[in-house]
Structure formats: structure tokens, C-alpha cells
Amino acid sequence: MSDRPSRQFSYASHQPHHINLLASDDDHILGYNDVPSVQEDGRLAVYLWYAEWPLSVLRHLSIPSADPFWCRKRRTFTVLSPILGFQMAILAVFGFQGFTSKPVSFLFNIQLSVLAFMIGIFLSVAMWFTTNDESKPSYFPVLVAFAFAMSVVWLDLIANEVVAVLEVFGVMLGISTSVLGLTVLAWGNSVGDLVADTATAKAGQVKTAIASCFGSPLLSALVGLGIALTISTSSDGSLATSIDTQNFVAICTLLGTLFTSGFVFYKYDWRPPREYAYVLFVTYGSFMLVSVLLEALT
Secondary structure, rough: OOOOOOOOOOOOOOOOOOOOOOOOOOOOOOOOOHOOOOOHHHHHHHHHHHHHHHHHHHHHHOOOOOOOOHHHHHHHHHHHHHHHHHHHHHHHHHHHHHHHHEOOOOOOOOOHHHHHHHHHHHHHHHHHHHHOOOOOOOHHHHHHHHHHHHHHHHHHHHHHHHHHHHHHHHHHHHHOHHHHHHHHHHHHHHHHHHHHHHHHOOOOOOOHHHHHHHHHHHHHHHHHOOOOOOHHHHHHHOOOOOHHHHHHHHHHHHHHHHHHHHHHHHHOOOOOOHHHHHHHHHHHHHHHHHHHHHHHHH
């Protein structure tokens, strides 16, 4: 039996045919052997595959393989990852200006993107001569750390594009970016946590799910916002901003919910009653209603 994953796409289940260029070392290195067929998977699966394929190639070429498996295909993609990975990092931090800015004087008067490309070439050549097709290299933990960093870079790029698209819709529909951030962007940003926390709670790890509900937003608010503000202020100086009415209502609702949740959890020995869930649903619904009304009245 082949180790290659079977196709699971169907119009009934609406599960896309995911591209995995590293599924098997016997396949074509760019995944052409994994193209879905119209007869078996339908036209939609074929269209989605070709639309996703360029991004999948870029992703594998910039994020080294960090799973327990190793083969010639994984070695090839891993060796090439520093070249494109450094360019993706420049794009995430500086935008397209990172490729057109003036040369950096203290770096041999070379443009940053060119210097990153040269360093990437050097590291790729060194990795090729210090690895083989049979076993992972001794510095594999370094590759795992680099894979994690590049995953963050990709998430940052995707998040920036999502925000840009939302801003375009806001301008077209006359909706403020604050309302879009409190609704569509917040839902898209939280749906992953919702699924993960629900699955954890159903598995019996209720305390873990509750801790994740608070830990994940805390990480985003402190680390994510802190890094974003650090990068912004280091390049552009002090950041002038203001809190509009919708954001003020959101802050008050968040603080009130946090204090209430802390009190309820402590009072019921970290076993809050089912009725408190209804209170939280009503609170969020009221918050959304107030935000929409404020948008309509201002």
C-alpha cells in the first residue's frame, strides 16, 4: 500500500485537496504527481489546486522541513529555504521598500535584500555539503527554530493582506476600520482558537481550554502588539494614535468581562455554572449591537 495520502475532496464535504509537496520522495519535487483529476475530484478541486500551488511552492521553499521525517526532497527544500526565507522576512518587516531602499552604509554599502540573498546562497551551499539524503543533520534544532520564525513571517504577511482587504471593503461600503476590526477581523482571528478550545474541552481538558481562552489573546495583546509597536516606533518614531468610541466601548467591555469572569471562577471554585455562558453570550451580543448603533449614529 502506498504511503501517499488519499484524496478526500468531495462537493458534499467541501474539503479541499490540500497540496503537500513533501508527501512522498518518489513524487515530482514540485508536486505535479499530486494534481487532482476532474473525474475523481471535480473541477473545483482542480481550480483550487492550481490557485494554491504557487503559494505552496513558495512556502516550502522558505520554511525548512521541521517534521521527524527526512528524505532527498525534504533536504532539497530545506537547503533552498535560506535564500527565499530571508527575502520573505525583509518583505514582512520593511514591505516592498526593503527591496528598493538605499544601500546600507555599514554593511559594505550593499542593499539589504542583496546582502540577504548573498548570505542565503552561502548558507544553502554550506547546508548542501553538510547534509545527506538519509539522516537529519546535527544542527536540525536550528532548522526547526528557523522554520518557526519563518512560519511567523508568513502569518504576519497573511495578516497584513487580510487587514488591507478589509480596509478596501470598508472604504467601498463606507464602514469604519474599527467596526471591521471588531467584527470580521476578530472572528477570523479567533475561529482557530474557538475550534481548538472546543476540541480540548470535549476531550475532558476543561481547565486547559479555559486557560487557552485567556492565554492566547494575552499573547497576542502583549507580545504581538509589543513587537508591532517596537518595529513601528523604531522606524517611524513616536506613533500618534487615538481611541475612538467603538474601541473605548470594546476596552470597557473587555475589562468588565475579565473582572466578572475572575470573580465567577473564584466563587465557584473554577467550575462556573452553565448560566454564566449565557451571560457571556448576551454580553457579546449587546457589545456588537452597541458598536453597530454607534457606527450608524456617528
